[in-house]
Amino acid sequence: MxxxxxxxxxxxxxxxxxxxxxxxxxxxxxxxxxxxxxxxxxxxxxxxxxxxxxxxxxxxxxxxxxxxxxxxxxxxxxxxxxxxxxxxxxxxxxxxxxxxxxxxxxxxxxxxxxxxxxxxxxAWAHKVGQYNSIMKADYSQHVNTIRNLSLEGKLGVALWLLNKMIHADGVIPDVVTHNHLINGFCKVGEIEKAEWLIRQMTYQGPSPNCATYNTLMKGYCAFIDIEKAWDLLSTMGDNGDNKVKPNIVTFNIIVHAMCKEGKFYDEARVLLLRLTDEDSEKNLVSSTILMDHYFKNGNTKLALRLWGEICKRSKELDVVAYNALVHGCYLSLDVLLMYKYVIEMLKIGLAPDIFTYNTLISGLCKVKMIDDACYLFYIVMSKMGVYPDVISYSILIQGLCKVGNVVKAHELLNCMLERSMIPKPLIWNTIIHGYGKIGDKQSAFHVRDQMITYGVSPNVFTYNALIRMLAKTGEIYEARMLMKEMLVSGPLPDTVSYNLLIGAESEYGHLYSAHQVYEDMLKRGFHPDVVTYTQLIKGYCIKGKVSEAEGIFLTLLGSKLVIDHVPFQILIKQHFKMRNFDSAYGIYEMWERMESQGE
DNA sequence: GCCTCATCGA
Structure with missing residues (x-):
């Protein structure tokens, strides 16, 4: 100790x-x-x-x-x-x-x-300090500055400096520097600027290399489409004197994009397998892409078999490959297997990184092993020198809310804020929802106000969480006010918001109001779903107005919505209550017919 | 040298 x-x-x-x-x-x-x-x-x-x-x-x-x-x-x-x-x-x-x-x-x-x-x-801070004397800086300093600026996403200044070097100093930065800039543009989706830069390169040098085209190709895959990337593959370097040959990275980019899109053409599979066979050492990346794809498509057996092959032929495995593997185990909720592979990583000297820990913690939260997740988060990670990021916090907050420990989740949110991490609305909403579930109205609204203070705008999920809470506690007036607020100043309600309010009105016997909300919903162009109708049916049944309920039921049957068992169940129950056994049986038969049709 | 693979999700 x-x-x-x-x-x-x-x-x-x-x-x-x-x-x-x-x-x-x-x-x-x-x-x-x-x-x-x-x-x-x-x-x-x-x-x-x-x-x-x-x-x-x-x-x-x-x-x-x-x-x-x-x-x-x-x-x-x-x-x-x-x-x-x-x-x-x-x-x-x-x-x-x-x-x-x-x-x-x-x-x-x-x-x-x-x-x-x-x-x-x-070193960089030092450079900034001397910014005024940058004009005197030599070529390598300028080039480093362009690279750093590009990495930080300060592309305007980077481009200015590049142009200054070319036009004022008369020197042309090398291809790697150009690539850094192109990468910067492609990462933020400014593909035209990247294309323009490459055109300029073919015109005045330096000639684009394979990395240049690979970078652009990744931009195409992320912001345009794979077809455009395929086109580039066939025209790479056509404008210049020497045609550039694609390399393994090129194929990895395309194959990865196809996997992400859910398409996996046979030709890609064949291509990848061939590449993987040819040069096994270099193609750990290709294999990782393929294995990850198998896992994500539920083909766990194939993925694990591939992992076996990877282990056999690769001299060195990397953290990313292990992370993909651990995530695969996460997908099948096999916590033990996750632990096994993480321990294996440590044994061969690979340090689990933030991805590994986040995946592990996420898996533990999913199977509600929240104590283990907290142990990893608070003790193991800091001991291993890996510090939780926004995602780690988000995962644990959601895990804590899931097991009902919203107070600790809120504490964790405050920790994030102290560390200047401002989470997305999702996390705030999870906590609001958590407080709503235990009926702590004051805290729920407090978190709503807190998020506004931190500059995060409440979205439709925030409002829905609050309306759900108010509906549960029967504070319908306040729920109506929230709906009004949404209609006046946004965010606009969605079908769920309307369903929640209709459900609340129905539950407390305000049939007229429930109908008004329903009419309002139609008037504003929102589409009712099966839940909307079910809530109305339930409302009429509670009041004992079974014929009106059946009227709504007929409307539901007439719509093209997919119907579940709930409205049938409600009506059957009501008929039983009123001792209309024949009608109850009639509805039951109807449901059975529908079930068999569905099959 | 620059470009390829991995994490959370109402």
């Missing part, structure tokens, strides 16, 4: 120093070292079998990981490291140093990645 706290402390210290921007490189290295050391001791001395591993082959990897660590951190710590005791022989994996080091490696890699990112950010 003390060790765990020590790890946590050094970890926290690391992040505090990290975020203060005042730290020296050595102090960061020291922190990383302390965290790794702490983690190693934890794995080694832990009495529980953390990884459930039975592998304890030899100490080579141990030494390798060590050297790796030292090489990265610096020789300064060599003597300290030498003091560490050797791994226990014959420990049968209980405190497996290999596993410990794979995990340690994960943490280290991640920390170093962050360090790199921070350095980049600091």
């Amino acid at each position: 003390a060790l765990l706290i020590a790890i946590e402390d050094s970890h926290l210290l690391f992040h505090r120093r990290f975020s203060s921007n005042l730290q020296t490189l050595d102090s960061i290295k020291d922190c990383i070292f302390q965290i790794c050391k702490g983690f190693f001791y934890y794995c080694k001395h832990s009495t529980t079998n953390l990884m459930d591993t039975r592998i304890c082959r030899d100490n080579k990897l141990f030494a390798y990981a060590f050297n790796d660590l030292i090489a990265t951190i610096g020789s300064k710590y060599q003597p300290k490291v030498d003091d560490w005791p050797p791994p226990v022989k014959g420990s049968k994996g209980r405190n497996d140093p290999e596993v410990a080091f794979n995990m340690l490696d994960c943490i280290l890699k991640r920390s170093l990645e962050r360090l790199k990112l921070m350095r980049g950010t600091m």
Whole structure:
């Protein structure tokens, strides 16, 4: 326990120093070292079998990981490291140093990645500080600036700088810089600008390369259609002197787009399989696309078989492939299998990332294992140096609401807001709905007001959640007022809003009002559905007006709507209540006839 | 070097 706290402390210290921007490189290295050391001791001395591993082959990897660590951190710590005791022989994996080091490696890699990112950010901030003297900056600085601006989506400035370089300085940036800009435009859907830039490239250089066309192709798939991407495939580089040959990435883009659209042409499958056979090492991506496609279409068996093949032929698997696999297990709600593969990742030294954790947490929430989900969210993620993002919070909030713990969900929402994460209306609505379900009207409206304060506009789902709550508590006047508010200032109600209000009016015997709402609905061009009619039928039945109810029922039968068992059930019940057994049987027969027709 | 695969969802 003390060790765990020590790890946590050094970890926290690391992040505090990290975020203060005042730290020296050595102090960061020291922190990383302390965290790794702490983690190693934890794995080694832990009495529980953390990884459930039975592998304890030899100490080579141990030494390798060590050297790796030292090489990265610096020789300064060599003597300290030498003091560490050797791994226990014959420990049968209980405190497996290999596993410990794979995990340690994960943490280290991640920390170093962050360090790199921070350095980049600091360098960039430095550049901005000298913005006034940018005119004096040399070619490589300009080019770096264009790349950074493109990555940040500041495309206007990036394009300005590119044009300035070409026209004022008389130098033409290289193809990679151009590609960065094209990528920026394609990501936000400004395809014409990307096309224009490529035309300019073919005209004045540098010649577009395969990555240029691949980028444009992805833009076509995302914002236009696959056909356009196919066209590009056949005309790639036709304008220039040298025709550009498509590569594996090109095909992956197209195949992926087809999978996403739900189309999977035979030719694509054949193409992909052929590519996968030809160069197995490079085509982990292709296989991942294919496996993901199988999983998403419910073909779990085929997907798992493919995974087996991937494992056999790929020397190195990546996090994305595992994430697709874990998501596949998520789709079949197999939590145990999800855990199994995540542990496998750790064993081979792949650090689960935010995608992995979000998928895991989501799966746990879906099967209502909310405590496990919280444990991952609060304890494991921060220990592994992966921090929850908007999606992690959203998943857990929805999970908590699902099991009725709306108070904790609201607390979590407040945590998000403190961290300047403003979730989409969906999350606010989930909490409002949660409060509505337990009848906490005050809190529901409080959250509604809170969302407005944070600049998130309530949508039709927000209003529906509130109307549902008011209908349940019988506060029909307030529900009507909300409907009025929607009609006056938006968002416009939908069929569900009308159904909720009609249902409430019917439930409390306000048949006239219910009918008025129904008329209003028709007048404004909203389409009633089977629920609308069922609510009206129910209203008439409650009042004992069965013939009027049957009138509505006939209207329902005359419509082209697909009818479920509910209106039949209501009418049969009512007839029984009034001892009209023949009529009840008549309706029952009608229902049976309809059921058999449906088959 | 730049371009390919993965997460939540009323």
